[in-house]
Structure formats: C-alpha cells, structure tokens
Amino acid sequence: MKPDELFRLINFCETIQKEGTDPFDLDVKKFLETLKHYHKKWKRLDDLLLDAEAISELTKIIELQGKWIRDRSSSFYIDPILMELKLKMLEPVQLANAFIKSWHPIISMDRITTKRLKEGLDYWNALLPFSERKEEFPLPSTSETFTFDVEDLIDLNILSRAEFEDSIKAVLNDLEERGRIEYHEFIYDDEFESSVEKAYLTSYLVSEGKAELDIDALEEEVFISPSNAPANTGDVRSIPISLSYEDWLRWKRK
C-alpha cells in the first residue's frame, strides 16, 4: 500500500492554510472517498495516525471553506486582484487620506495615581536586595569541564612519553639553532596545525626553563631564546600570546 496520495493531500491542505489560497481548490468529497478506500487497509498504528492527521487537516479546510463563504457574503468582500491593482495605482497621500477618514482613534490616558505610587513604594520596601535574590536569576547551567594534561594523554595511550619527549627535543634543537628570535617567527610553520602544536610544545620548554621569553611592551613584540635557567618552582607567571589563523595566513603570505 502506498500512502503517498494521502501525504500529497495533507501537504495540499497545509499549503492552502499557509498561502491563503482558495479552500475550494480541494475536493472534499474525493478526499473522503480516498480516505474510505484506504481505511480498510490500515493495520499499523502509524497508518491510523496518518488517517487521523488527514481527517484533522480536512476539517481545517472545511472550516476555511465556511469562513470563505462568510467573508464573500460580508460587506468587506472585494476581489483581491482588483484591490491590489487599485492600491498600486494610488499615491501615498491618497492612501493616507483614506486611512485618516476611516480612522476613529482610541481615547485613552495613562496616569499614575497616589494609590498606585503607594503600591509601588510598598513593593520597593518589601523587595529584598538584588544580592539576596540571586536565586530568582540563576546563571545558565554549564556542564562540568575537565582538562587533560600530558600525563592523562599518556595514561590513555593517546600519546607515548617517548614520542612527547622527542617532539620537545626537536623544538629545543630548532630554537638552539635559530637563537634569539621573534616568538611568532619561531613557532609559525607551513601548516597552521603544526604551528599550534609547536606553540604547545614551546610552552613546555619555557615552563621547564629551557627557553626564555623576552617581552618588548613598547613594540608589542615577544622574543624567545634558549636558556639554561632552572624549571619553574616558585612564583608562576602566565603569559598569554594570541595565535590566530588570520595572523598565520598573513605571515605565510609574507
């Protein structure tokens, strides 16, 4: 059994409702005969649900047909095409005048009374300070986040310790060969992904004291150079350095 015909009819009903086309375009009698034809073949729950949906859509169209007849017989009825043409022909001033002449504005005033002011004051007095009402405005809940450090990656067998240490050593060798160099010039590589990886490995070199950052605040430049200082043990200072794809692209085009 192919219920495609029913899906088409349901879609057609929905189109009439959305687009506001003539509801009499749908042949109700034929629709009911189609439903009757399928009715004997329904077996599954989905079939019955489809049948119910079709009946529901059909009733909406019959309701629209009733409304259509009421509208046509009312004094408001006018051929929409004629109205559209007429509206296109009129100047804005003529349209505005027609509106003003048929407009009977509502007369309404706003006024704060003494009683209302007293109510407002009572509300203010009864209101707890904002700091005590935080529960009324909860912050959006966020899922708990975790960080993975190198030890976790090694534990999960995503990375081996030897592999990680080899990578660090390669970056250190590169730095020693190049000497003092501008930070981005050092970490940027042919690929953006490998540049990010190099920046990540470089941060380990700095933390372990094998590399040193020298920040020129005036010129807004950061230099990196090899170092033999001991690893961070006391006060730790974080230095944020931005790394963006656009910046990397500009560097590559140079």
Added chain:
Amino acid sequence: MEEEIEEESTLKAERKVKKAAQILFFRRHRIPGVKGWELKKALGDNYMDVIGVLNSALDKLGMEVKRITEEGEEKTEHGRFMIVLKNHLVEKASGERIDDVAMLSATLAYIISKQGKAPRKAIENFLTDKFPKHRIFFALDRYIKQGYLGEDDKALYIGWRTRAEVDRKSLLDLILAS
C-alpha cells in the same frame, strides 16, 4: 421621602457613570479599555445601562464607547470596551509620517481583501512596489507592536487596534472611490 429616595438613586447612577468614565478613559492594562466582566464587577449587573448613559454624554463630545470582540466571543462580558472618536478627525492627530500612514492603509486594505490574513512575505513584496525594503520591515514590525496588525506563523492579520479604530468598510470604499 419619595423625593429623597429618587435623589439618592440619581446620585448613585451619576456615581456609576463617573466610575465607568474613569475606568474606560484611564488605562488599566497594556491594551486600552476593559473587558465586559470588569465593568460588570465594578458597576453591577446593569453595567450595559450605565454604558448607555455614558454613551449619551460622550456623544455630545463626539466620542462613543465601542465594544470589540474576538472571533467566537458572543457574550457581552467577553468583549473589550473602549472609548473611540465617533467621527473621523479633521485635524492631524498622529505623529506618524504620511508615507507610514500610507503603508498601513495599503497593508490593511490588502489584508482585508484577502479575507483578513495574508503571508508577510506577500505583503512585503507588494509594498516594495512603492517603498524601500528596509522601511517596510521596520514599519510592519511597528504596526504589529502598536496592535494594528497581528502576526502568526509568518502571516499577518488584522490586529485588535484596527478592529477598534478603523472603519474597514469605509476604508475599502474610500480606496476604491479614489
């Protein structure tokens, strides 16, 4: 004694008419006017008689109490009552620009001719014939906010304020006769 009772009754009726005028003139809700049941609660079961007396007084000032209903609202208590100007205005009474009023006029006439509801996209396309697109979007949103239009699932329909303020038959007749 009879005179005293009559006088008291007259005073009571006057108080009720004053109360009705206050309720209807001053805004109590976001939308102006009050529901029939609110008038009944404030004025008693014979609230329609009180409104009748108020109407006669307002008539002298060129105003009237109008009742607007939603589709399917038959009972008087369910309708919304508000005071409107009885005759059309002879002087300017709105800060709207002339082309904004023209846009509203064309939109209402278009929707009325489509049996009270039309897709927003179709209205926008129709208006672009005479007005720039960016102004149409803002204007339609403003008419929705003001209550002249309603929006439901990307379709626009006649709003509560148009039903209260605009004589739709007269608007269509005037446009066709222009």
